[in-house]
Amino acid sequence: MTKKEEKADEAVDREETDVTAETPEANDSEAAESVENPAESARAEADKWRELALRSQADLENYRKRMAREKSEAIQYANVSLLSSLLPVLDNFEMGLMAAKQEGEGNIIYQGFLMVRKQIEDFLSENGVRPIEASGAFDPNVHEAVKQEPHDSIPEGEIVAELRRGYRLNDRLLRAANVSVSTGPAAD
Numbered sequence: 001m002t003k004k005e006e007k008a009d010e011a012v013d014r015e016e017t018d019v020t021a022e023t024p025e026a027n028d029s030e031a032a033e034s035v036e037n038p039a040e041s042a043r044a045e046a047d048k049w050r051e052l053a054l055r056s057q058a059d060l061e062n063y064r065k066r067m068a069r070e071k072s073e074a075i076q077y078a079n080v081s082l083l084s085s086l087l088p089v090l091d092n093f094e095m096g097l098m099a100a101k102q103e104g105e106g107n108i109i110y111q112g113f114l115m116v117r118k119q120i121e122d123f124l125s126e127n128g129v130r131p132i133e134a135s136g137a138f139d140p141n142v143h144e145a146v147k148q149e150p151h152d153s154i155p156e157g158e159i160v161a162e163l164r165r166g167y168r169l170n171d172r173l174l175r176a177a178n179v180s181v182s183t184g185p186a187a188d
Helices: 003-022 024-034 038-076 080-102 108-126
Strands: 129-131 143-149 159-164 167-169 172-175 177-182
Touching (some): 080 108, 108 129
Antiparallel strands (some): 159 177, 167 172
């Protein structure tokens, strides 16, 4: 290195030292040093480190709680994809059940469909899946209005019919229920 380069490096080092002295932390340490009593200075330094340790401990505890909560949610909702994929199959099964019912409720095929339906409902229930009630007032949080139709006996905003069943997984919406909503009595 040439002497010019060495002098430039020294100047940069001096500037960095000056910048460091201007930081709030440096000012705090200068203020602490300007205190006449070294015991007070040591006490202030100890308080600063104690506060830092307490904050770090609280941050660690919050991190542990957050990780435990996320782990619990991951376990609780791990089957969302599988259960969501199963719902269209269940819809088709329900259509088959309705077709078998047209042959007569005493029909052996219909009786078999009912037994399988019961097993599927039990399986879904064991895994935290619950059907959404599709009656009463329309709730956009759990219902999806597919169509509106006038109805003489059902007031406006009430559900007329469920077109596709909706489901919840524990407290989360798995699939919204498709419903038909009343527009009130038909205008003449």
